[in-house]
Amino acid sequence: MDLWQSTHEHFRRGDVRAAVLELEQYLAGTDAQSFSSLIGARFTNNKGEVLAILNQFLEQANSEFDVKAIYVEMNGFDINYHRWYFDLFAYSSYDNDFDDNDWLCDWQPSPSDEVELEGMSLAQSAFAWYHTKRIWKSQRDFKPTYEAAMLLTMATFCLFMEEVVSSGALIKNIPVLVTAHGFDSVARFNLGEPGPAGDR
Numbered sequence: 423m424d425l426w427q428s429t430h431e432h433f434r435r436g437d438v439r440a441a442v443l444e445l446e447q448y449l450a451g452t453d454a455q456s457f458s459s460l461i462g463a464r465f466t467n468n469k470g471e472v473l474a475i476l477n478q479f480l481e482q483a484n485s486e487f488d489v490k491a492i493y494v495e496m497n498g499f500d501i502n503y504h505r506w507y508f509d510l511f512a513y514s515s516y517d518n519d520f521d522d523n524d525w526l527c528d529w530q531p532s533p534s535d536e537v538e539l540e541g542m543s544l545a546q547s548a549f550a551w552y553h554t555k556r557i558w559k560s561q562r563d564f565k566p567t568y569e570a571a572m573l574l575t576m577a578t579f580c581l582f583m584e585e586v587v588s589s590g591a592l593i594k595n596i597p598v599l600v601t602a603h604g605f606d607s608v609a610r611f612n613l614g615e616p617g618p619a620g621d622r
Contacts, residue, residue, distance in 0.1 A: 425566075429573050430607045434520050438580045438609050445574035449567065456551045457571040459544035465582040466541025469589040475537055476510070476586070477593045483512035483532040484594060491516040493526055496539070496579045496602035500572055503549035506539040508579070516597055523608050526599070545575060576602040580609040587611045 425448060432441035446461045454461075476492065483489050493511040511529035548571065551557065557564055583600040592598070592612065601608045 425570055425573055426607075429577060432577075433580075433607045433609050436610070438577060438584055441577045442574065442581050445570055445577060448570050449574065452567050452570075454567055454571070455564075456548040457545075457567060459548050460571055460574050460578070463542055463545050464578065465539055467537075467539060467582070469582075469586045472537070472583075472586045473590050473592075476598070479510045479512070479532065479534055480593055480596075483530070486532065487512075487514050487530055489594060489596060490514060491597045491599060493529065493599045494583055495600075496576065497536075498603040499546075499575055500549050501553060503546045503553070506542060506546060507536040508539060509536055510534040518597075518613075520608075520610070523606065526608070539579070542575075542578075545571075576605050576607075584609065584611050 425445065428444060429441045432438065432444070449457060449461055476494075480489060480492060483492075489512045491513045493513065494508055495511065496508045497506060499506050510532075511526070511534070512532040513525070513528070514530055515525070517525050552568060558568070579602060580600045583598070587598050588611075595612065597613050598611045599608050600611065
């Protein structure tokens with residue numbers, strides 16, 4: 423099983439931490455060069471403050487419609503290494519089919535500010551190194567390591583958001599979905615009382 427599929431299966435089982443550990447072990451066993459800085463790296467935003475941002479967003483969106491789920495998406499971090507942040511999206515329906523994420527394109531307009539991510543400056547520098555030094559061209563066999571670094575960054579973000587959601591209560595008990603832009607694997611948290619499957 424390749425790392426993409428393995429990460430997807432970890433997410434399916436709700437074990438994001440296992441995905442992070444597996445990807446860190448992979449990088450530790452390769453000549454990861456600058457990407458070795460991702461091993462053990464974590465986002466350092468205050469979890470309570472991020473939870474408050476989620477609740478503020480949820481309260482505002484829920485005043486406009488009955489929110490059934492929210493989605494947290496990190497930006498396309500690999501080529502936008504100068505700035506990492508996430509956006510929030512709200513939905514009037516929720517589909518609990520893990521492999522169907524097309525509905526995430528149909529969010530309801532809700533005001534949300536981009537939230538800057540902190541604590542991963544060395545990882546950002548690694549992606550800058552890869553692209554500005556054109557490593558993709560000079561070291562073609564480095565691609566699997568680069569892809570593992572991408573997966574690890576995304577999974578580390580999902581793990582951070584899992585810790586945020588677990589650090590306190592949302593004002594409404596709804597699913598929280600998390601990934602980074604361009605990834606098919608989506609972590610799902612707070613699934614105690616999801617909306618009806620396929621309620622669109």
